[in-house]
Structures are given as structure tokens and as C-alpha cells.
Amino acid sequence: MRLISQIGEWFDRRLQLAAPIREVAEHPVPRNTASWWYIFGSGALTVFALQIVTGILLAMIYVPSGGEAWSSLQSLNHDVTLGWFVRALHGWGSNFMVAIVLIHMVQVFLFGAYKFPRELTWIIGVFLLLMTLGMAFSGQVLRFDQDAYWGLGIGASIASRVPIIGPAAVKLMLGGPIIAGATLSRFFALHVFVIPGLLIGFVCLHLLMVLKLGINEWPMPGRLVKKTTYETEYHELTKKDGAPFVPYAVWKDMFFAAFILLAVAACAVYFGPFGPTGRPDPTIIQTSPKPDYFFLWLYALLSLLPPSMETPALLIGPVVAIMVLVLLPFLSGEGEKSWRRRPIAVLTILLLAISLGTLTHLSGYTPWSPHMNAWSGDPVPGRFIRGTTALQRRGALVFQGKQCRNCHSLGEAGGQRGPALDSVATRLTQDQLIRQVIQGGGNMPAYAKNLSPAETTALVAFLETLHPRSQAPARDASRDAAIAETPETRGPAQP
């Protein structure tokens, strides 16, 4: 034991780090901040450390080359001992990191921690969030598979819409005129050197400020932040009701860190690594690329926005969002901290959470995408054919053969891009059906050039049978009257 302490003293005489470390460890924190609500920052740091370690391990095998990246991932998955586990840890670590960073941010927002004097801590936190998302996206690119390839195409399409510099930005992003080896190499540089370097630097600043300015005290309703008095009040609070960070508060952080690592490892073991999906071969077009979990909401949003709003939303939306986040501490740097007295703040979080949750949920079954195989895979259910005439059956064939099913469902099967047609006859009259088929409209292509008059007649005859037994099909009353007045022009018989 004496030898160990002698070695320790020898080092400390030269490094002189023991005193500052002790000071950091024992700095007083307000007692009520030793709470389970205050563990997410250290949780994010823990997962970040895991990402660095697993990232370095993966880099020992991974080859950042357009020709070999995919096969090096395959050998990580199948040949290298426990390569699959390290990949899975890194992949799940990434998901956990984004999630914990977001939870941390919500907690800090609801507890008013961004207010004076911690404005800069918040702003750097916003940058840390952006970098975390940047890591998530560039990491998906390094998993150089079909999703990565087409995901890059989506990124390029978005970047190209920036006025004036768009096309140049695309070439800068891709490292050339197309998505190729150079693209992967530069995303490797971003993911492995540039963004992690920045992250480490900004995390250090972020932590330094937490230490210098003190952890945000537990917000009490009615205790308002004033720039003139806040710092004195905070010092009094830590003096009167403070406790040393170690061990008073740190044990909760340690428990959570261990729990989070265990959770990541459990997911890694149970679910395994992410992909890679198919080879990044652009000649294989039978693919439905999807982004990783944390960008699914964006995928959904891009399908649902009206076309005319899309480019402005894509280009202005992120700028506005980042501006709002950065300006937040300047717009409300003083006043009430407690979420109990900040209904707008709580509603904003709820609104965002519900919107993002809904969009993510929608992207799980993509109602906006045609079902490419519905026309050949989902036959018209028998009950829609029973008791129909030859013409109507011919129409059902046209309906199937012309791929109407890819966008329209019948009996719960088929695409959801367009409305379900189980009871279309109650909504549209014969004339309206013909017009809709021939001219399209709404979000439907016009089929005039793809259907012969006979096919249209048959198709509409079939569509007119699609109504519940208890409900009559829609009829144009004026047409009935017109037909009644001129008996010599007989219209087609109404069923």
C-alpha cells in the first residue's frame, strides 16, 4: 500500500492533478439536484464513450472503400469473432445516444436550465445535438448498403435545392459527379475524424460550464431568475443546502450509466447488428430505401407535404428550428423556471413529441407508397365478384391488370396511396367514375391513354358494384330526369 501511495505522490508532484480533480469531485451541488431527473447528461456521455471505443474497434476491420466496405461489414458480421456484437453495440449505441440526448434536452428545457447564466451551455448543447444527428446520418452512410446509397441520393436531392450553390454543394458532398467511392471516403473522414473531434471539444466545453456555473437548481414555482441576483442566490443555496457531488449525487449517475450500457448490450445481443442490407449496386432498383429510425419522421414528412411547400420547408425549416433553439435563452433568459408555471413550454414539448411520434408511426407502414406487388399479389376478394355480370368481371380484371390495386385497397388489401374502393360507388356516380379514371385528378394519374374505351366501360361497370348491400350507389338525379324526358336516348341500365 505504501508503495502505491508513493508512486501516486511521485506522479502528482509532476502532474499536480489531484487537487483540481478533488475539487471537481467535491464541489457542492444543491441537495435536490441529486435526482433521477439529472442523470441524462452523464448517460449521454457514457454512451458517447461506448461509441468511441466500439468505433475504434470497428475501424480495425472496416474498409472505407466503395468496392470493399460492404464485404468488410459482411466479414465483421460473419467471420470476425464477435464482430457482429461490436457492430450491434455501435449501432444500438447510436440509437440510444440520440434518444438520451433528446431526453436530456427536454429535461433541461422543462427545468428552465437554459436561462441565465447558462445560455451558452444550452447553445453548445444545441450544437452537440446537431453533431449527434450528423454522426447518426454519416454512420448510416458508412454502412455502405442499398439504404446508404439511396439515402445519399436523397441527401443530394435535398442539398441540390439550395438556391445558387445547390449543385456545387452536391458535388462537394459526393466528392464527384455521382455517388461513388469518393463519397464514402469523405463520409468516413466526417464520421471518424471531423465530427467526433468537434464533439469531444464541445462536450469538454459543455462540462466545463456545468462545473463553473454549477448544476441547475431544482426549479421552484415562483422562484424567478433575475440577472442581478441569481448568482448570489445560487451561491447561498449551495452553501446552505449543498452537498458534495461525490458521493452525494454521483451514485445515481453511476447506476444509470451501468443500466444504459446494459440496455445497449442487451439490445445488441437480442436484436443483433443493423444490416447491411443489399449491396450498394445502383443497377439493382428493386429496393425501397428507408432511413434509420431517427430520420423516419423526416421521411414521412417529405411524403406528406404538398409539393409546392416542400423545398421551402426543407431549406427554411431547419434554419428556423436551429435559430429558435439558439435564440431561446435570449428570448426567455429570465423569469420562471418551473415547468408547472410554463404551460406553453409543456405544450410545445407535447406537440413536438406527438408530431414526431405520429410521423414515425406512419413511416412504419408508409400509406403514401404504392404497394408495388399488390396487382399481382393481392387478388380481388371473391365476395366482390360474386353475382356479377361478365362485363363487371372483365372490369375486375382490368382493375387488377392495370395495377389500380397498387394504390387502392379492396377488402383491406392493396396500396393506401389512394382511397380504399370498397364502397366507391356510394361516393361517385357513373359519370364521375368515368371522369376520374380518364382524367385522373387529386393525386391520381390520368388513365385515358392506357385504357381502351371498352376497358374503361368494363372497369367503371365493376367499380359501380362496389357498395355495401344496404347502401344504394350514388346516382345523378338530373341525369335520370334527362333520360326520362327523352325516351329515345336510352342510357345504360342502372343496376
Added chain:
Amino acid sequence: MSNDPTLSRRGLLMKLGILFNGIVATAIAVPIVRFLFSSITRGRANSYLAWVPVGSVSKFPEGETRLATFRNPNVMPTDGKTVDTACWVRRVAGDQFQVFAVNCAHLGCPVRWFPQSGLFMCPCHGGAYYRDGSRASGPPERGLFEYPNKVQNGLVTIQAGELPTPGAPSAVLLGKKPPCA
């Protein structure tokens, strides 16, 4: 500052040191910045705008649309399979062709051709196009990107070295350098 009577020898040397470093930094920064932006300005003499074959004319029946592949004229050793690209070739009649990029004009996903309904459909966000490439429905704001094509020695050739994007659909089409070079 030069009139400051208190300017010491050390102070002057330090300022000269800063100046010297500034000059050296600038001199080194110029080639570094040029390297960094070389993918935009690269003087590859637009090698990727060369005409590349997608198949012989006889491979494409008149009035039909077929998938074809071509190799990008601009290949780097680490590119792997990514330089092989697909495109949709429509033989309108005789030597008259339309060659469409597979990339949807919305966000670049690969569109698929359905001859039965005469539509191109995109699996990502549901964009649809007619057989002549014009927009039918969905989020795209325009029709499919079309590569310039010509028939040479019985081969259909296209100019297609660049990824078409909504912001730069016509850099190749007009045979011009990208607007920002």
C-alpha cells in the same frame, strides 16, 4: 501603432512573427482549399460527360420501355459497383429514344416501370410518371430526368455521367458545364 513611442523591440518582433505566420498560413491554405473544393472545380475536362452506350438499338423493341445499365465514364479505383448505373430506355419509334434516369425527380429513389398501367412508380414517397416521363402524380414537381441520347453505329448512347438532382437536372442536358464551376 507605428507612431507609438512605446513600441518595444520584442513587441515589433512578435508582430512580425504574426505577420510571417499569416503569410505562410495563406500560402498553405490556398492549395488546401483548392484540394477541398476540387470535386466542384475539378478539371477532369468533364470526362464524365462522354457518351456511353446502353445497348444496341435492336435490344429495345419499338414502343416499349426497358431497363438498361451503363458504366459511368469517370471511374476511380475504389468505386466498386457504384459506377454501374441503371436507366429506363424507351424506344418511341425508329431511332427516336427517350432515356430516363432511374432517380425519381422528388428525392432520387429508383423508380420502377409498369408496362401494364404505363406508369413509372416510386417506392419511397409515391411519385408517379407517365410513359413519356412527364409527372403523373405525387410529390415530384417535375417529370423524370432525361439523359441526352443519340444512336451511333447501331448503339444507343447517352450522356449521363452526373447524378441528376432537382437542383441540377439540366447541367448535362444542355451540354454545359455545371453553373457553379
